[in-house]
Amino acid sequence: MNENINPSAPLKPMEITSPRTAEHPSPTKTNEDGCCDVKPATPAARAGQNEENEKTSYLPTIISLVILVAGILLDYFKVDWFNGYVRLAAYSIAYFLVGGKVLLHAAKNIANGSVFNEFLLMGIATLGAFYIGEYAEGVTVMLFYVIGEHFQELAVMRSRRSIKALIDNRPEIIDLVRNGQITSISPQHVKIGDIIQVKPGEKVALDGDLLVERSSFNTAALTGESKPDTKLKGEKVLAGMINLDQVIQLKVTSAYEDSALSKILQLVEQASSRKAKTQQFITRFAKIYTPVVVFLAIALTIAPYFLVDNYVFNEWLYRALIFLVISCPCALVISIPLGYFGGIGAASKNGILFKGSNYLDLMTKIDTVVMDKTGTLTEGVFEVQEIKVTGLEQTEFLALTAALESKSTHPIALAVVAYAGNSYKQKNVANVEEVSGHGLKGMVDDKLLLAGNGKLLKKFQVSYPAEIDSIVETIVLVAINGNYAGYITIADKIKEDAKAAVQQLHQLGIQSIVMLSGDKDSIVQKVAKSLQIDQAFGGLLPEDKVNKVEALKQKGKTVAFVGDGINDAPVLSLADVGLAMGGLGSDAAIETADVIIQNDQPSKIGTAIKIGKSTNWVVWQNISLAFGVKAIVLALGAFGVASMWEAVFADVGVAFLAILNAIRIQRMKF
Template identity: 65%
Template sequence: MTIIGETEVVEEHEHKHEEEHDHVHGGGEGGILRIYGPAILSFVLLMLGIFADNYWKPTFFTGIVRFIWYALAYLPVGWPVATRGIKLMFKGDIFTEFVLMTIATLGAFYIGEYPEGVAVMLFYTVGELFQDSAVNRAKRSIKALLDIRPDTATLVVNGNYQVVEPTTVKIGDIIQVKAGEKVPLDGVLITEGSTFNTAALTGESKPSSLRKGDTVLAGMINQQQVINLQVTRAFNDSSLARILTMVQEATTRKAKTEQFIRKFARIYTPIVVLLAVLITFLPYFFVTEYRFNDWLYRALIFLVISCPCALVISIPLGYFGGIGAASRKGILFKGSNYLDLITKVNNVVMDKTGTLTKGVFKVQSVKIATNAESWLPYAAALEQHSTHPVAKAVVEYAGETAKELKAEEVEEVSGHGLRGKINGKIVLAGNAKLLTKYGIQFPLEIESVTDSIVVVAIDSIYQGYLTIADEIKEDSAAAISELHQLGIKTTMLSGDKQSVVDKVANILGIDKAFGNLLPEDKVAKVEQLKQSPDAVVAFVGDGINDAPVLALSDVGIAMGGLGSDAAIETADVVIQTDQPSRIVTAIKIGKATNRVVWQNIGFAFGVKAIVLILGAGGLATMWEAVFADVGVALLAILNAVRIQKMKF
């Protein structure tokens, strides 16, 4: 268990590699001297011993004196590894790298190769220290996220200000945030406005200007003036808390490659131990001048080389680096398995509103039917019960006219609109399909309107409609173009009418576009795409009605900035910036991570195989074995760390 800030992150590696490091090296809790002191002491004693071997051996440095000296050099680095190996053996985990290193080094002592025995354990320990350092570096982006959590909130009570812990603030309370302070909880801005740094949440350095009534999220930094917020979510339910939970849990969901390597190491290590035993004793039956110590030395080299730590640590580190690199770009992968899967995506299916368009609607025109009464306040009163961007546009346009009206028995007709009772009248507000469903006649001209539309009926009589327009996001066209360059097909699914969908698809260059879809229709379209045996489908959406299709797709991607909680919870990848171009960035990060992981696998297996053969043939010494184990591990780690420095 690793404790970061106030949050405990349990990383249950099947091989318990990182947990074992903590036991061996003290977990970083005893300061630099406690961590690096044993290796430094062992190195100094080893160097003095080698010096004595060359200059004092004939006169003084022989026999028991030489053995005790090298034993003292061995203990600081060998004892923690040996004791950990013994503990794991009692737990039934016999073939671990700790046991391998202990057997190999004690065997070297047995045949009188004291310096090599100390050197193997010393370099192994140094390699472990480098690995720990690399893992900590990979965690920094997540630690940085945890560090942005505010420790206090300024509560406004009857004009008085109280500094309290954010966890004690309730929904509906008013809090004050001064210029330069972090916003402690999600809330609605009740003062005129300010500018906010959202980099901690989205990875975007560009400040965001918010006005009265806009949503402000925990973790943003107020840059301009003193503001007041009305809290809309408790501390543990805030957007920031949700992000931290998702990133932390991502380390527990392993990629298939990572799972395979860990399972492979469990089979591979005992086989190599058996081969080492055979290398020691089998030549007795075939070699005329059999010398036990010579063949034991070859077997010990074989054991050192066989240690699988280069793979067991560098591969998880590669995935961890990919998750960290993505989080700095405002992209949250919920597991390393999705880093792998996103590289195989060949079909990206997208929702329109809020995904490719801004979802900020404005009423363009109002068409009133002949002899119709003033129906706009009725429509606005009903639409107040919906969170859909179109509904918000109607409410905003109507202003205060609907203030005195109260809608009752409101029912959402999925994919159609709303039905409710106002002042004893049955009011319908939605698309043309809603009126058709209830058998209400309307003019055919409605079908030819290209913008989004809200049709209204009162007591089964058509009253008129509003046209509403949305705006395409600035980077939508570039995102579609880059997806095509990667050989990925694009499809747009929308509940909006076909004419609106076609218009957006033509502007962006999307391959296929389907409108007039209910949530179940979107599911059917994705199911249809997935029928192809080689299809790997990613769906990108933001609304609560997108949750079923997000769950069905191979990779569900949610727009997390303005997206619904249901969509974010269901998705496998969350894009905090709401930018379609980050879909391409996520794929590129996945490909880079996958490339580095396979480079490490190939390099580690290649070098180990060569030195294993040389060691078995007596052509490699213990020093080559150290390079094949520790050296390869370090090179693999450095390669994995590259992911965090790449530009995407």
């Protein structure tokens, strides 16, 4: 396996760590002679150049293949002049065209103290074939080994390209609005507070606040969700979103390298650096496996001298060479990391970011899922549910209440105001007083209004129906001129896919689903019942959530905690796997969680588990395939039944099949 091809290595984060490189060039400038300076190569141009370099790197392999085929044909037809030194020279040229780098790698590794590796195995096996006069077989083994390397290199590069193309396709030039003039500029040179313009169909290059009244955006690159997302004036628009409706302007809130998209790219690029236990095992296994194989091959060559009659050195050496070729651990070394890389890529396509392949494995072991309520299973946005009025028109009641609540920034007050629309704006509001922990008091159209909880009305000695105290939802009681006038119930809306998400988790074999929330227990129990959650606890502080999760872990449970990644940072860190909802723009989520669900959909929890299980299944398929085929052909080779051709299949063929199986993960639908 080519050491330059390492699917476990993170992608080079040029766009992030070097924001002022030619990756995103500045607009063309004119020099003193009036000629245009040459612009730095664009990504597209460099991609084309890389493709040319790749094609050139295949040339020695193609020439070697042509010489090999020609040599085999000349041998088959027994052409007179093709013998002796001519034959040796032809096959030697074909061999060193493809095997030169492999032998060089083996020599460098030996010089660095790493003697036993796949390069040494291939070198001994193929040079041994030349020693016993099996030139064509020696070249064939090395040629197919290198062809296998080309395939695995292409597989890794294609996986990385597909992930990056999926996420990062930001424009290299954007429109900067300054003093009423529009200037084309690189997004790397834009400062926080600058105004940029984005046309319909263009991808947003930088995070910013929307300055027009409203616009819709395609957020698929960030969230995996194809449904358009409508943003209102003042709301944040993130880099990577595509503007759908009209020409818009944004006030930039993050530098290029600090945008949400850059953080996501960093996560994807660094994800494969955290190896799963299976990968770590294979790495350790290969270090023991390779020297054992070499010594067994030596024993297979020498031991029969003492055990069999008519011992022929070249015959047993040939069997030992077959043994070495079969034993090469390429299929394991490349296909397993590539399998995990494919899992990370599949997750990215579904709007899920794994910070390491080890978490793909952990997802398969989860038996308990603990979830926060607000922002995880619910929208985190309060909405008016019900209005009950006594002795007054509902529209007038709502307008009076909204007028008073418009003087507060409390989420409950904002929900009432949003529900009322413009009906309250003609009301005259004065002498507003906020009674801490109770509600609001003020004059609206010369009427004394109280709006708040039961404590507020009791404080001002206003009686109200006793049954109201049994209402589960958050409630706003209203009194006008000292008389009870009605109430408004407000609740956090449950997410559309929350119930389906809970059902899916049960179907996936999750033994227990627990909800923890700081909201009052009556509300928490109602939500849990509607979603069919196994256990629920309300009225919890962050430290209470930590204690609950610790108790579960002490019982031997493997726990995944799902939260918003801000208030739940301590328990996210404590869980075996921490999943953050709303990872976009949330520094706490990115820093604390192990897995980030980008589009806030709880159904993605089940998707993450499915991807983890599929990845694990494919990895173990590859391990079984590699060991199974190799064991069979090893036995056949030791008894002289298998030839070098079977050995080639057992090595390169199995590696190729394992690679195809690994990259299959990215094409699966979850």
